[in-house]
Amino acid sequence: MRHFRTDPIDETDVEWLLSMAHRAPSVGLSQPWRFVRVETVELRERLACHVDRQVKEAGKEYDGDQDKLYRSLKLHGLREAPVLFAVYCDDGTETGHHLGAVTMPEARRYSCVMAVHTLWLAAQTRRIGMGWVSIMEPEGVNAMLDIPASWECLGLLCLGRPVSEEDVPELERRGWEQRTDWHSVVVRR
Amino acid sequence: MRHFRTDPIDETDVEWLLSMAHRAPSVGLSQPWRFVRVETVELRERLACHVDRQVKEAGKEYDGDQDKLYRSLKLHGLREAPVLFAVYCDDGTETGHHLGAVTMPEARRYSCVMAVHTLWLAAQTRRIGMGWVSIMEPEGVNAMLDIPASWECLGLLCLGRPVSEEDVPELERRGWEQRTDWHSVVVRR
Numbered sequence: 001m002r003h004f005r006t007d008p009i010d011e012t013d014v015e016w017l018l019s020m021a022h023r024a025p026s027v028g029l030s031q032p033w034r035f036v037r038v039e040t041v042e043l044r045e046r047l048a049c050h051v052d053r054q055v056k057e058a059g060k061e062y063d064g065d066q067d068k069l070y071r072s073l074k075l076h077g078l079r080e081a082p083v084l085f086a087v088y089c090d091d092g093t094e095t096g097h098h099l100g101a102v103t104m105p106e107a108r109r110y111s112c113v114m115a116v117h118t119l120w121l122a123a124q125t126r127r128i129g130m131g132w133v134s135i136m137e138p139e140g141v142n143a144m145l146d147i148p149a150s151w152e153c154l155g156l157l158c159l160g161r162p163v164s165e166e167d168v169p170e171l172e173r174r175g176w177e178q179r180t181d182w183h184s185v186v187v188r189r
Numbered sequence: 190m191r192h193f194r195t196d197p198i199d200e201t202d203v204e205w206l207l208s209m210a211h212r213a214p215s216v217g218l219s220q221p222w223r224f225v226r227v228e229t230v231e232l233r234e235r236l237a238c239h240v241d242r243q244v245k246e247a248g249k250e251y252d253g254d255q256d257k258l259y260r261s262l263k264l265h266g267l268r269e270a271p272v273l274f275a276v277y278c279d280d281g282t283e284t285g286h287h288l289g290a291v292t293m294p295e296a297r298r299y300s301c302v303m304a305v306h307t308l309w310l311a312a313q314t315r316r317i318g319m320g321w322v323s324i325m326e327p328e329g330v331n332a333m334l335d336i337p338a339s340w341e342c343l344g345l346l347c348l349g350r351p352v353s354e355e356d357v358p359e360l361e362r363r364g365w366e367q368r369t370d371w372h373s374v375v376v377r378r
Binding site for chain 2 (some may be wrong): 018019021022024025026029030031032033034035036037038039040043046051054057058061062066070075086095096097098099100101102103104106107109110113114116117120121132134135136137138145146154155169171172177178179180182185186187188189
């Protein structure tokens with residue numbers, strides 16, 4: 001979701017969303033997700049400018065009609081969405097005593113993704129939209145937000161009321177990509 | 190979930206779960222998840238032996254009461270669960286035309302996690318339990334399953350009816366780790 005209304009969402013809703021995210025499953029019960037609420041106008045604008053630059057840079061690989069379509073897509077709502085989080089995984093956490101994360105440390109980050117997805121689904125039940133922005137350079141964002149060295153950035157989350165409620169993703173409606181058949185993602189051994 | 194009944198689950202349920210997983214959100218609509226259904230007794234046993242070895246290896250970092258507790262935990266249900274998948278991310282997919290995955294290619298893997306989580310939640314609605322096993326070495330598992338080089342392993346998924354339905358995770362019930370307060374995972378900037 002990229003098209004947000006600018007009116008605020010209730011703080012009680014934001015707190016409920018965070019409490020729901022915190023109920024996600026996690027490897028070894030490590031609960032490694034960290035939500036950084038971006039509250040100042042200055043930081044928000046710096047993040048938006050950073051992503052604008054990254055969007056421009058990432059667009060260099062397209063040309064012709066695809067380039068035209070890419071340029072017309074709205075790829076973040078960082079200036080409009082009333083609530084903004086940067087989401088992190090604390091790779092240095094001792095909670096869970098490393099269970100399940102010794103051979104595959106990325107399992108901790110996957111737990112954080114489930115917290116984000118839980119927040120996303122919970123938001124939908126209150127007609128709050130979410131947009132996950134991944135066109136960014138983690139190092140630049142970490143420096144802006146003064147993030148501990150052991151935290152790994154998963155992206156930026158925009159939250160707010162959608163301008164319009166749509167069942168079909170914009171990338172599908174606009175012809176960027178089509179949904180594939182689920183049978184094509186299953187193989188047997 | 191680690192304690193599975195061995196009775197089969199309906200193939201119509203398995204197909205429905207895969208079709209639900211395939212509706213997860215994905216970066217650039219890349220739909221990069223791949224589900225490898227493990228169907229032979231031989232492969233299942235090789236995977237179970239592999240994970241048994243990894244569990245033993247990972248346990249070397251514990252001692253005393255923690256070691257005793259670790260040894261008593263059931264850490265996978267690979268021999269009992271009637272349905273078994275290895276789940277992968279196709280990092281080489283052209284679907285989605287790399288949108289959102291140029292600066293953070295891991296965004297594709299995070300999309301796969303949302304597909305797994307969608308499958309997990311859908312399973313719960315039909316009283317099917319899921320256990321995500323991450324105590325494994327991806328390279329070893331990839332070789333056993335003859336996986337394309339561009340695919341990244343996210344883990345093994347066991348699915349089946351739970352021996353008992355529990356609201357509190359076993360690691361919490363058994364005292365391995367406690368749930369933290371959600372306020373502790375939120376910071377402000």
